[in-house]
Amino acid sequence: MSNKIRSYPGTEITSEEARAGRYLLTKYAAELKYSWSSGEAISRFLGGLRDGELWGRKCKECGRTMVPPRMYCEICFRETDEWVRLQDTGRVGTYSVSYVNADASRRKQEEPILVAVVEIDGASPMMGILHLLGEVLPDKVAVGMKVKAVWKPKDERQGAITDIRYFRPYRGGPQRT
Numbered sequence: 001m002s003n004k005i006r007s008y009p010g011t012e013i014t015s016e017e018a019r020a021g022r023y024l025l026t027k028y029a030a031e032l033k034y035s036w037s038s039g040e041a042i043s044r045f046l047g048g049l050r051d052g053e054l055w056g057r058k059c060k061e062c063g064r065t066m067v068p069p070r071m072y073c074e075i076c077f078r079e080t081d082e083w084v085r086l087q088d089t090g091r092v093g094t095y096s097v098s099y100v101n102a103d104a105s106r107r108k109q110e111e112p113i114l115v116a117v118v119e120i121d122g123a124s125p126m127m128g129i130l131h132l133l134g135e136v137l138p139d140k141v142a143v144g145m146k147v148k149a150v151w152k153p154k155d156e157r158q159g160a161i162t163d164i165r166y167f168r169p170y171r172g173g174p175q176r177t
């Protein structure tokens with residue numbers, strides 16, 4: 001085997017030459033369309049969001065109720081067993097005061113967003129939904145704070161996590177449905 005770099009016929013176009021306009025350039029915005037399957041568990045979860053419901057998946061072996069749901073328990077190495085309707089209340093597991101939007105653009109210093117992992121009532125702790133907090137000032141947020149989902153109106157829901165606008169502070173225990 002030779003370590004020599006193979007050379008190919010033709011002339012290399014360098015970035016500098018391209019920038020200098022030495023070659024014909026065509027610019028266009030690609031319109032890329034793609035779709036993918038969200039799978040059995042997340043499909044049901046997203047359908048639940050459209051209906052204003054949160055659904056988790058329970059593994060009877062370890063007793064965990066997972067949200068977002070999974071069809072397979074990575075701890076027990078087995079399929080999960082059943083669907084569990086969850087409350088739309090929970091607790092702040094962790095949070096961040098963010099001055100950056102989801103598209104990485106900068107926010108005004110006086111208008112941060114509050115990003116939190118919400119541990120949903122009825123699901124196992126240490127797992128939860130990454131979402132926004134609202135109706136609360138940054139210095140009033142605390143880990144363990146009770147929160148409740150604020151849903152979009154039914155006709156605006158699309159089967160997406162954004163069907164929940166945000167979670168707001170909530171006084172009171174888990175609701176019974």
Ligand SMILES: [Zn+2]
Binds near residue numbers: 060
């Ligand atoms: Zn398990």
